[in-house]
Amino acid sequence: MRRHVIAAVAVWVVLTAIGETLALADLYPTVGSSEAEDFDRIFRILIVMGMPVFTFxxxxxxxxxxxxxxxxxxxxxxxAYRGAGLGPRVWLAVTGSLALTVMIFPGLTGLAELQPDKSGYGWGESNAELVVRVVGFRWSWTMEYADAGVTVSTAQGKELVLPVDTHVKFEIESTDVIHSFWIPAFRMKIDALPGRTTHMTVKTTALGRFEDDDAYRVQCAELCGLDHSTMTFPVRVVPRAEFEQWLQSQKPAATAQ
Ligand SMILES: [Cu+2]
Incomplete structure (x- = not known):
């Protein structure tokens, strides 16, 4: 019996070492927002805690x-193994404590951090420096920079341009069915619902564009019909000065000239 226990433990240790190495390796998509940094850190914590249980x-x-x-x-x-004795009790205590721990941290603590602003339906703080109104419809999106009076859509071959190092609040609606507004590089996602405005705020932290990296795209993440998979919208994150220039160039008066 002792020989088998030692051999199984050796297999467990080796598998755990491999699993933890992979969990800590940089195998994650591009990080383009401070929320993405948080989510990747939380994901790593969960994987690191869960890996020994899984490999066991x-x-x-x-x-x-x-x-x-x-x-x-x-x-x-x-x-028959009756489940009495030390083994099952230790197993229950260890896995039960791990489950309780992750419910509190990073579960409840992460949720509180993500949702400090309890108003409305959404994620993120209310300290937005830029508001973009997003409308989802079968099967594309329009983006409206309300303060500047600029609207862009894929029909015009445009893209969602955002300034870097900025808190951007998206106010999201749908004109038909339920869609979901998701930008992989930001790791943030929220449903687009007909008849209700949802919101999410992200802080952009890195320059990037869809042509170089497809994590910089809006992607519908709620199955919404035949062309759901094509319901994308390219994203470009640029320096602030370049953003202001771009926004000016998109204003109706500027494009009419
Ligand atoms: Cu969809």
């Missing part, structure tokens, strides 16, 4: 299958 189950399962499996030969059932 895998190690015991595979060790037992390989070492004790009868592989087609007829065999009798082993003696």
């Amino acid at each position: 189950v895998i190690a015991v399962l595979f060790y037992c299958v390989i070492r004790f499996g009868s592989f087609g030969k007829p065999s009798e059932d082993g003696p």
Whole structure:
């Protein structure tokens, strides 16, 4: 018995080392907002905590299958394991504590951080420096820079241009069915609902554009019909001065000249 325990533990340790290395490796999509940094950190914490539990189950399962499996030969059932004794209690205590811990941190603490502004339906702070009104419809989006009186849509071959290092608040609506407004580089997503405005605020932290990196795109993330997968919109994050220039060039008076 002792030999089997040592062998299974060795498999567990090796699998855990591989899993934790992968969890901490930089295998994540482009990070383009401070929220993305938070979410990636939270994701890593959850993976790092969950990995030993996952690899324990895998190690015991595979060790037992390989070492004790009868592989087609007829065999009798082993003696029933009644679940008494130290093993199950330790297992319950460890996994129960881990589950409770992640519910509080990063669960509840993360939620409180993400939703300091309880007004309306949405995520993020109310300290927006730029407001973009987003309308989703089958099967595209329009973006309205309300303060500047500028509206862009894919029909015009435009893109969602945002200034870097800026809190941007998106106010999101739908004209038909439920869509979901998602920008992978920002790791933030919220439903676009007909008859209700939702919002989310992100702080852009890195320059980027769709041509170089498809994490810089709006993508509908709620199955909404035939062309759901094409319901995308390119995003470009630029320095603030360039943004102001771009916004001026998009104003109706400027484009009419
Ligand atoms: Cu969709």
